[in-house]
Amino acid sequence: AWAFAVPTPRWPSRARAPPLVTPRAAVATVFLCFGLSVGLWGGSVAEAARLAGTSAEAVGSAFFGYGIAGILGLTLAGRIGGGISLKRRLLVLLAIAGICLAALFQAAGATTLIAGLFVFSFFLSSIDLVMNSEAAAVERDLGRPVLSGFHGLASLGVGLGAISGSYLSVTAGLTVTAVVALLVHATAMSAVLLGTPNRGATHPRSAGSSWFRPTFGLVVLSLVLGASMAGELAATMFSAQTLASQAPALAAYAGVGATAFALFQAALRLCGDRLRSLFGDERLVSASLAVALVGFVVVAASPGFGVSALGFAIVGLGTACIVPCGFAAAARMLPRPAAAVISMLSLITGLIRIPAPLAYGWLASRAGFAPSFLLYALIAGAALALALVAFGRPHSRRSA
Numbered sequence: 001a002w003a004f005a006v007p008t009p010r011w012p013s014r015a016r017a018p019p020l021v022t023p024r025a026a027v028a029t030v031f032l033c034f035g036l037s038v039g040l041w042g043g044s045v046a047e048a049a050r051l052a053g054t055s056a057e058a059v060g061s062a063f064f065g066y067g068i069a070g071i072l073g074l075t076l077a078g079r080i081g082g083g084i085s086l087k088r089r090l091l092v093l094l095a096i097a098g099i100c101l102a103a104l105f106q107a108a109g110a111t112t113l114i115a116g117l118f119v120f121s122f123f124l125s126s127i128d129l130v131m132n133s134e135a136a137a138v139e140r141d142l143g144r145p146v147l148s149g150f151h152g153l154a155s156l157g158v159g160l161g162a163i164s165g166s167y168l169s170v171t172a173g174l175t176v177t178a179v180v181a182l183l184v185h186a187t188a189m190s191a192v193l194l195g196t197p198n199r200g201a202t203h204p205r206s207a208g209s210s211w212f213r214p215t216f217g218l219v220v221l222s223l224v225l226g227a228s229m230a231g232e233l234a235a236t237m238f239s240a241q242t243l244a245s246q247a248p249a250l251a252a253y254a255g256v257g258a259t260a261f262a263l264f265q266a267a268l269r270l271c272g273d274r275l276r277s278l279f280g281d282e283r284l285v286s287a288s289l290a291v292a293l294v295g296f297v298v299v300a301a302s303p304g305f306g307v308s309a310l311g312f313a314i315v316g317l318g319t320a321c322i323v324p325c326g327f328a329a330a331a332r333m334l335p336r337p338a339a340a341v342i343s344m345l346s347l348i349t350g351l352i353r354i355p356a357p358l359a360y361g362w363l364a365s366r367a368g369f370a371p372s373f374l375l376y377a378l379i380a381g382a383a384l385a386l387a388l389v390a391f392g393r394p395h396s397r398r399s400a
Contacts, residue, residue: 024138024146026195028153030090030131033188035154037101037124039161039262040181042236043255044169046244048107051174055365058110063237063357065118067230071354073125074346077339086137086339087196089130091189097123098185105169105178129342136331136338137199148272148324155269155320158236159262166240166255214344218333220390221326224285226349227383228322230356231292231376235261235315238360239308242369247305257312265316272321281325282391289384292318296377302370311373318380352379 021029049059077089100120107113135150161184168177214222239257243250268275275284295314302308330345331338356379363372 021191021195023134023195023197024142026191027131027134027138028150029191029195030094030127030188031135031150031154032157033094033184033191034124034127034131035157035159035262036161036184037097037157037181038154038236039158039163039255039258040165040177040184041101041104041120041161042158042258043162043165043167043240044105044174044177045237046166046240046251046254047169048105048113048174049241052107052109052113054110054113058114059238059241059361061358061361062110062114062117063233063361064354065114066121066237067233067350067354067357069118069121070125070128071346071350073122074129075343077126077129077343083201085198085200086130086134087192087198090127090134090192090196093123093127093130094185094189094192097127098182101181101185102178105174105181125346129339129346132327132342133337133339134196134199136327139328145273145276145328147328148269148276148321151324152266152269152272152320155262155266155316157262159259159266162236162240162255162258162262163253164255167252170252214348215333218330218341218345219348220386221330221333222345222348223352224289224383224387225323225326225345226352227379228289228292228319228326229349230353230379231296231315232319232323233353233357234360234373234376235312235319237357238364238369238373239312242299242308242373243305245369246302246308250305257309260309260313261316263316264313265320268317268320269324272324275321276325276328281329282387284321285325286384286387286391288318288320288322289380289387290318292322293377293380293384294318296373296380300371300374300377308370 045059048054054062077093097120100116100123104113104116104120107116132147135147139146164180165177168180236258239261240254243257244254279287292315295311295316295318298311298314299308300311302311326345327342330341334341356375360372360375363375
C-alpha cells in the first residue's frame with residue numbers, strides 16, 4: 001500500500017494586535033483626568049460657595065466632611081468585594097464620581113454643598129486608591145520607577161483644571177463646568193476600557209486579611225503623608241477663595257493659585273523618580289517638608305494676590321515628592337497587596353487630614369483666608385520634626 005502524505009496548508013499566523021492603549025498609557029490618562037476633575041472643582045469653589053451663600057466657616061465644615069469621606073473611600077475601596085478586579089472598580093467608580101461632581105456644581109445651599117462634597121470625596125478617594133494600586137502593578141511589570149511620573153500628570157491635571165474651572169464657572173456658568181467634568185470622566189473610562197488589563201482579584205484569598213497591625217515605620221510614614229496631604233488639599237481647595245478675597249476684581253482668575261501650586265508640583269514630580277534614586281526617600285521627604293513649610297509661611301504673610309500665588313507655587317514644590325515616595329515605600333514595606341497597605345496608610349493619615357480643614361475654616365472666618373495658612377505651616381513644621389527624628393532611627397531605615 002502506498003501512503004500519500006498530504007501536506008497541511010500553512011496559513012500565515014495572525015499575531016495578536018497590540019492594544020490601542022498600553023496599560024501604562026491607560027493609567028497615566030486616569031491620573032491626568034483625576035487631576036483635572038479635582039482642579040475643576042477646586043477652581044470653582046469660590047463661585048460655587050458664593051452662589052450657594054456659604055460662609056467661610058461652612059466651607060471649612062464642608063471640607064472637614066470631605067476629609068472624613070476621603071479617608072473612608074481610601075480605606076474601604078480595596079476591601080469591599082476583594083474578588084472584583086481593579087479594572088472593573090475603576091470603571092464603576094469613575095462613572096459614579098463624574099455624576100456626583102456634575103451634581104455638586106448645582107449645589108443650592110450650604111447643606112447641599114456639604115452633603116454633595118462628602119459623597120464626591122468618598123468616590124474620588126476610592127479612585128485614588130484603585131488607580132495607585134494599578135500604577136504600582138504597572139511599575140512592577142515595567143521593572144523601573146514610574147509612579148512619580150503618574151503623580152506628576154495628576155498635578156498637571158489639577159493645574160489645568162483649576163484655572164479652567166475658575167474661568168468657566170465665572171464666565172460661562174457652573175453648568176458648563178459640570179459638562180466639562182463629565183467629559184473628563186468619560187475620557188478616563190475610555191482609556192481604562194481600551195488599555196487596562198484584567199489582573200484578577202484585587203485582594204486574593206491567599207493574601208490573608210486586608211486588616212493588619214501597622215508597623216512603627218508605616219505609622220510614621222502615614223503621619224508625614226497626612227501632613228502633606230492636608231497641605232495639598234488646602235492649596236487646591238482654599239487657594240481660590242484666598243486670592244478672590246485679596247483681589248475681588250480678579251475672581252475669574254482666582255484659580256491661578258491652585259494652578260501655580262499644581263504646575264510646580266507637576267514639574268518636580270515628573271523628575272521625582274530620578275531625585276529618589278539620587279538622594280533617597282528619607283532625605284527627599286525631609287527636604288520637601290522644609291520647602292513646603294516656607295511656602296505656607298509666604299502665603300500666611302502675603303500682602304496680596306501675586307505673593308500668595310508665589311507661596312502656593314512653593315508649596316507645590318515642597319509637597320511634590322512626599323506622596324509618591326510614601327506610596328512607593330509603603331508598597332515595599334510589607335509583603336501584602338498594595339491596595340491593603342495604602343488603605344491602612346490612608347486610615348492613619350486621617351489623624352491629621354480630618355481636623356485640619358475644620359480648624360482652617362474656623363480661623364479663616366476670624367482672621368482671613370491668607371493669614372490662616374499659618375496653621376498649615378505649623379503642621380508642616382511638626383511633620384518635619386517627626387521625620388528628622390524618626391528617619392534618624394536605625395529601626396526606621398530598616399522599615400523603609
